[in-house]
Amino acid sequence: MTMQEDHKDCFVLEGKMALPNQNFAGRLGSRFLIAIRDRKKIMGLKCNPCGKTFVPPREYCEKCWTKIADNWVELGTEGELVNFTVVRYGDRHLPKKPPYILGQIRLDGADTPLTHIVEGIDPRDVESGIRVKAVFAEKTTNTIMDIDHFEPV
Amino acid sequence: MKMHVKNRNVAIIGIGQTSFSSHKEDQNQAEMVQEAVIRALADAGLKIGDIDCIVHGNMELFEMQFAPDLWHSLGTGAYGKDEYRITTGGTTGATLVCAADNLVASGLYNTVLAIGMEKLQEGNTTGGITNMADPLWFRNLQTGALTGTTAQEMIDEFGEERAKRAAMRYRIMMDKHAMLNPRAHRRFGLEYSQMEDLMANSPPLVGELRLIHMCSQSDGACAMIFTSEEKVKQGTKNPPVWIRDHIQIHREETIPNLFGFNKPEVTHHYAARTLFARNGIQDPVAYFDVFEMYDPSAWWAVDWLREFFLLKGDEHLRMLEAGDFDLDGRIPINPSGGVIASNPIGATAMLRPAEAALQIRGDAGGHQIKKEVRHALASGFGGTFWSVLMILEKELNWQEVSHD
Ligand SMILES: [Zn+2]
Numbered sequence: 001m002t003m004q005e006d007h008k009d010c011f012v013l014e015g016k017m018a019l020p021n022q023n024f025a026g027r028l029g030s031r032f033l034i035a036i037r038d039r040k041k042i043m044g045l046k047c048n049p050c051g052k053t054f055v056p057p058r059e060y061c062e063k064c065w066t067k068i069a070d071n072w073v074e075l076g077t078e079g080e081l082v083n084f085t086v087v088r089y090g091d092r093h094l095p096k097k098p099p100y101i102l103g104q105i106r107l108d109g110a111d112t113p114l115t116h117i118v119e120g121i122d123p124r125d126v127e128s129g130i131r132v133k134a135v136f137a138e139k140t141t142n143t144i145m146d147i148d149h150f151e152p153v
Numbered sequence: 154m155k156m157h158v159k160n161r162n163v164a165i166i167g168i169g170q171t172s173f174s175s176h177k178e179d180q181n182q183a184e185m186v187q188e189a190v191i192r193a194l195a196d197a198g199l200k201i202g203d204i205d206c207i208v209h210g211n212m213e214l215f216e217m218q219f220a221p222d223l224w225h226s227l228g229t230g231a232y233g234k235d236e237y238r239i240t241t242g243g244t245t246g247a248t249l250v251c252a253a254d255n256l257v258a259s260g261l262y263n264t265v266l267a268i269g270m271e272k273l274q275e276g277n278t279t280g281g282i283t284n285m286a287d288p289l290w291f292r293n294l295q296t297g298a299l300t301g302t303t304a305q306e307m308i309d310e311f312g313e314e315r316a317k318r319a320a321m322r323y324r325i326m327m328d329k330h331a332m333l334n335p336r337a338h339r340r341f342g343l344e345y346s347q348m349e350d351l352m353a354n355s356p357p358l359v360g361e362l363r364l365i366h367m368c369s370q371s372d373g374a375c376a377m378i379f380t381s382e383e384k385v386k387q388g389t390k391n392p393p394v395w396i397r398d399h400i401q402i403h404r405e406e407t408i409p410n411l412f413g414f415n416k417p418e419v420t421h422h423y424a425a426r427t428l429f430a431r432n433g434i435q436d437p438v439a440y441f442d443v444f445e446m447y448d449p450s451a452w453w454a455v456d457w458l459r460e461f462f463l464l465k466g467d468e469h470l471r472m473l474e475a476g477d478f479d480l481d482g483r484i485p486i487n488p489s490g491g492v493i494a495s496n497p498i499g500a501t502a503m504l505r506p507a508e509a510a511l512q513i514r515g516d517a518g519g520h521q522i523k524k525e526v527r528h529a530l531a532s533g534f535g536g537t538f539w540s541v542l543m544i545l546e547k548e549l550n551w552q553e554v555s556h557d
Pocket residue numbers: 047048049050051061062063064065066
């Protein structure tokens with residue numbers, strides 16, 4: 001049985017709020033982007049006490065609060081797709097036209113996954129565990145999109 | 154019936170601030186938060202593992218970051234801990250302190266870290282306050298702190314020349330205080346000789362509210378650590394500062410309409426007389442050694458001094474004109490430079506008790522009051538005239554609070 005709700009004569013006023021916003025990468029995040037842009041290298045930050053390497057970068061190990069901001073290590077530009085979803089809706093703020101694969105890639109040498117777009121494989125065929133490699137963008141935007149996408153090795 | 158009974162005493166034992174600025178491109182939000190947290194932990198001589206619970210506060214619309222406390226956990230140290238998030242507009246920072254006080258006083262937690270932050274440069278503050286209003290239907294007009302009404306009322310009551318000079322004198326006094334505080338955002342180096350020029354030539358915003366009278370939009374964070382009396386007795390790195398009592402008074406914005414053109418009692422006045430009465434404080438000007446007041450504009454600041462100190466007529470103007478509110482006056486106001494100098498909104502109202510506590514400790518640095526500070530008052534303010542008022546003490550020796 002479905003519930004019948006009477007919405008007759010219940011009016012709605014449309015809001016018109018728009019909130020532009022920015023998101024600062026900070027000095028540390030910018031260094032990470034510069035390495036991608038200028039050297040085609042993906043850098044991580046390693047916590048020596050925990051033996052964990054984080055990417056994207058962070059100033060402090062979130063587990064033990066060791067300052068790791070200067071402990072850069074070079075990661076591979078290849079890694080394992082450890083998780084993914086298929087984006088099936090389009091909107092102005094999204095980076096690609098749907099459908100596309102948003103993957104989590106554990107780069108060689110990293111303990112945390114980097115989230116990025118996976119191309120070169122049909123969304124119906126993608127599965128966790130495949131090896132993927134970074135494809136760098138031809139033109140820089142000084143964003144994480146300086147890696148254009150990842151694709152199967 | 155007894156209300157507002159404090160189960161056990163609570164002390165501020167750690168304070169950390171970032172600098173305040175409209176330019177913090179070098180940090181993301183979590184990094185900025187962490188700078189304040191690390192300073193507070195160092196100030197308390199504690200490690201993040203010593204913290205039992207974290208209270209986080211900002212205005213999420215101002216950064217457009219949904220559930221900011223989750224993202225900021227990289228900087229707050231909330232990993233594996235209990236955590237609460239508080240968002241009460243301009244009062245957020247003061248509400249954080251009230252919440253932390255209550256959480257420790259209740260016995261739920263021994264040591265609580267409260268963090269107020271805002272990174273206004275990344276968002277759209279006016280969008281979050283004013284653009285969401287629909288004054289024609291239920292979502293009432295919210296102007297933030299930009300209102301010329303108080304300026305006009307003061308001009309009507311005290312005459313144009315005296316009122317304008319009072320607001321500008323206050324403004325220049327705040328700048329003189331801010332010049333002594335290296336963390337303050339706006340430090341112009343104003344002199345009293347510039348008063349006439351600023352009164353005439355600062356760009357008008359609304360009526361006689363001019364740009365120079367207004368607070369800034371700042372980025373920054375403040376963190377404070379609170380613990381129980383039992384814990385304090387085991388030793389603290391710096392002297393503890395006790396939270397004696399606090400009160401929060403709210404008002405629905407349309408209430409004055411019910412009274413026609415007769416103004417209801419200002420929330421600040423209600424908060425002050427209630428708080429002072431239940432603590433047996435007869436003469437607040439004589440009792441307190443410093444007042445860190447949330448002063449969104451110079452006009453409101455001057456007007457509110459009358460409300461908070463329960464003054465009559467032009468007493469507040471006479472005190473201002475006599476220099477009583479100066480850094481080494483009878484009852485110094487905002488040695489830090491106040492909100493007019495630095496306004497990272499989610500942290501702003503926390504900076505008031507934080508700065509008041511530093512004054513009690515004698516650790517305020519360049520803007521330290523010369524005489525001993527034993528009793529401090531701190532206020533928070535937010536939209537629709539939310540008022541938070543709290544009493545901080547150097548010694549744990551006050552009279553039992555009356556609760557009838
Ligand atoms: Zn670690």
